[in-house]
Amino acid sequence: MSTADLGLPVDVPSTALFTDQYELTMLQAALKAGTAERRSVFEVFTRRLPDGRRYGVVAGTGRVLDAVENFRFDAGVLRFLRERGIVGEETLDWLAGYRFSGDIWGYPEGEVYFPGSPIMRVEGSFAECVLLETVILSILNHDSAIAAAASRMSSAAGDRPLIEMGARRTHELAAVAAARAAYVGGFASTSDLAAGFRYGIPTVGTSAHAFTLLHDRERDAFQAQVNTMGRGTTLLVDTYDVAEAVRTAVEVAGPELGAVRIDSGDLLLVAHRVRQQLDELGATNTRIIVTSDLDEYAIASLAAAPVDAYGVGTQLVTGSGHPTCSMVYKLVARAESADPKAPLVPVAKKSSGGKLSIGGRKWAARRLDEQGVAEAEVVGTGPVPDGLVDRQLLVELVKGGEVVAREPLDAPRERHIAALANLPLSATQLSRGEPVLPTEYATGGTVG
Incomplete structure (x- = not known):
């Protein structure tokens, strides 16, 4: 070994x-x-x-x-x-x-x-x-x-998958160990490639706000991402106006859009509004992923929200307190x-x-x-x-x-x-x- x-x-x-x-x-x-x-x-x-x-x-x-x-x-x-x-x-x-x-x-x-x-x-x-x-x-x-924090978060999430994304919130080697422990505790995937390489944990990730800000228009950023990653990608929709971003995302990717990610605001309220908007636009199978400093209590509070997956970083890699x-x-x-x-x-x-x-x-x-x-x-x-x-x-x-x-x-x-x-x-x-x-x-x- x-x-x-x-x-x-x-x-x-x-x-x-x-x-x-x-x-x-x-x-x-x-x-x-x-x-x-x-x-x-x-x-x-x-x-x-x-x-x-x-x-x-x-x-x-x-x-x-x-x-x-x-x-x-x-x-x-x-x-x-x-x-x-x-x-x-x-x-x-x-x-x-x-x-x-x-x-x-x-x-x-x-x-x-x-x-x-x-x-x-x-x-x-x-x-x-x-x-x-x-x-x-x-x-x-x-x-x-x-793993204990991950287990509690997994219980709070129910059948909804959890993504470990805390690498930037801890030491670089601790991040790899944390991703491994989170997987044992019930998380489905990680954003950390070293953890994926060393332990075979599924890895995920698409783009951050910087990618949207790089482009002259939000539409251009979405189009570039869809061109390279396909319609099944996840588009980040809270850089500017969420409702406008969701509308643009569906126009660019079509109803086959894989998911949208929300990283700020009142997640319960915003998730309901985004779900309604996606359905009205015909993107009924587009998933909603929420992030934004979640812990097990925040995850539990979103149980009634139309959320399909959670991304967790800081609170996970610090053992949720x-x-x-x-x-x-x-x-x-x-x-x-x-x-x-x-x-x-x-x-x-x-x-x-x-x-x-x-x-x-x-x-x-x-x-x-x-x-x-x-x-x-x-x-x-x-x-x-x-x-x-x-x-x-x-x-x-x-x-x-x-x-x-x-x-x-x-x-x-x-x-x-x-x-x-x-x-x-x-x-x-x-x-x-x-x-x-x-x-x-x-x-x-x-x-x-």
């Missing part, structure tokens, strides 16, 4: 520096203390959902797998670390041969999660697992935030010694202020009610109760350092649709509320 597939420039050979310095200083200290090779279990989870959200969406798993494969300390990276004096020569020698050889389990991409859900579990030596903390969190926190999921990566179990056969013991941070962690390697399952609808997220250690064995959520992603769960992007997209359908109906309500499923903890048994 190349770095281009990860959403990186092709001249970046490694993901090893997508980390914080303290990962390496911890490694160096553990190597000197003789504890670096202790078998360890780290888990990714969040203690709470963003305020008012009823579920989270796991996204970025495929990118995490790419990042783990590309986590290599090549000559350039080692030279940088040596020149900065970040770690010593013995540690650099260890890093030169670094290859993750452990196991990773996690919720499959597209699945929903709740507070305390062990979204990802990383097992191996302390040394090899601790280095992956930052890159795993940076991917999952960003992508899951975007929640640009991160506050996921953490915590050590939950470690061996008593470096002996590969040494038993695991649960460990957990003990602190106040809402940062409580629960020790022990976790399993997770979703309990259903008599109607087959999810009623609780059950997280536990030790044996899995018989009634939940077939409802476990974690799947094997990496085994012995080898990725075993690669899948096409349509798979998590379809999985997310199925996961939402399995939740109570209140999950898709946009009003503020608690998580739609409670998290129950079932601890006991032995860890190992």
